[in-house]
Amino acid sequence: MDTIASLFSFITTPVSWIIVQFHALYGAIFGPDTGWAWGLSIVSLVVVIRICLIPLFVKQIKATRNMQALQPKMKAIQERYKNDKQRQSEEMMKLYKETGTNPLSSCLPILAQSPFFFALYHVLSKIASGDEIGVLNQSLVDSARQAHIFGAPIAAKFTDSPEKVEALNASLTDVRIVTAVMIILMSASQFYTQRQLMQKNVDLTVKTPFMQQQKMLMYIFPVIFAVLGINFPVGVLIYWLTTNVWTMGQQMYVINQNPTPGSKAQDHYLQRLIKSITSHGQVRSRRKRSVIQAIVAKGPDRNDNERRFITGLAKAGFAAQADGTVAKSETALLEAEGTGSAHKRQQPKRQSKSQRQSTGTQPSTTKSTPSSGSERARAGQQKSGEPKSGQAKSGQAKSGQRKGPQRPKHPSSKK
Structure with a gap:
């Protein structure tokens, strides 16, 4: 971890300068050597970084929307090449290239924060060693070494030896309790953020590689940070817990105000x-x-x-x-x-078989006036199919008769 942090040493000066400026502000309120002054300085560093990353977050949202819009096409590719995984992957990559969509765009904010994260780790490691770094002179380093968060020094780690923790004027039990609680909170906030994204802001009706990727990240990221967290100083845990809480709140705002279509x-x-x-x-x-x-x-x-x-x-x-x-x-x-339902109520009620038979035996000379709109409609429907009296007597074919199976004749009929 120290080797990785040293790769980002070029940004340690800006990071240390931001921390010193906020420390001057909070030190005047809580005291320069207190954990509140140094802890809130780290929290304020996170806020500054995340505000600067808002354009990247907007880009992430747009890329996620593009992925959602591509899901029907992606599903069609899956169904077309379901027996050829290699061709399926090739067609997916071709679709990403044609539409300019990057399936890894959801990782942009995390990748952009990495330099600041490792630079802060490098700064806190130097504070634990009592060495100057960036704009932190020896007096500020000594002040930071005396700052405790709930009894744990901001430069202490879960894996530190009792001697190293004692040199920072703290007990190993306090350090491990505080770091363990922060690691649990950090992993839980990471998991909840991904979970609310999957459950509320994603159209789960379409199964795509993108959906599987998001589901995999929901479980992998919390485990990774829980494992790595035992090697993080308390100050870095404060940083990562704060950025997770920020991300969770930002995600809740987007879900409530600008949700994904179909979710x-x-x-x-x-x-x-x-x-x-x-x-x-x-x-x-x-x-x-x-x-x-x-x-x-x-x-x-x-x-x-x-x-x-x-x-x-x-x-x-x-x-x-x-x-x-x-x-x-x-x-x-x-x-x-x-x-349509109102129109359906105006249709005539269905007659029973006996009613239809009795109606068919009435003399054709009998005239009746429909008493309602439904009867008038029934009369209009039956008009074209009723035989004339002359035709009925002569047995001639009825030109207006409805084709298909006819209604059964009354038993009293001779024919």
Whole structure:
């Protein structure tokens, strides 16, 4: 680990400078030698780095959306070449190249943080040794060595010997308890972040290599960091726990406000949007209007969540417009309630066999006035199929008679 950290020594000066600036601020509040001053300086370092990485996070979201859009094509490739794994992989790579999609884009924020992570590890290792590094002079190094987080020095590790821990004015038990708790929290936050992504913000109806990759990362990353965590100083554990919490909160915001199409999160978001529109009678933000505009533009290509959204709006008496707004629409309400079902209620009731037979034996000269709309409809349907009285007597063929099997004649009939 020290060798890896030394490879990123070029960035130790900027990292140490940021820590010193925040330490000057928090030291004036909590005291320069306290764990709060140095611990909050590391937390603030994480916040600065993650703010700088927001453009990469946005790029990650867009790449993930592209992967979601490619899933139907990827599924088609899987079905076409299901017996040829090599050809399947080649076609997948070709599809990625044509669309400019990188399946490893979800790892970009982690890769971008690596230099800062190892630079901080290098700084804390030098603090534990009592050596100057970057802009940390000897007085600041001594101050950092005296800083304790819940009784554990920020430069101490789980694997340190009792003698080394004693040199930092701490006990081995305190160090191992604090580091063990931080490692557990770090791994749990990593797992929860990936789990909520898989359960809420991914369309699981399509099985693709991308989905398998995300599922694999959900279990592998927490195990990797748990194993490596015993070699991390307390300060590095603070750094990684803070960045995991930041990622978890950032992911929750994206899931709630900008969910993946076809996911459970999108269904929940659109249901909340329907409630908001029903309560206020309008779309209250530009971002929500852009969501509705995109759904309207899809037309018949909408997914199930989006179709339920359009239907839900219609039931509430609203129709989505092309510009993302909504308008009151009685037509949409009638269509949502099912005009077809209303039309179905106007159809004549099905007659029993005896009723049909008794109707067929009535004299043709008898005139009856339909008493309802349903009877008028039945009369209109039977008009073309009823034989004229002259034709019935002469036994001639009935030109208007319906083709196919005829109704059975009444037993009293002679013919």
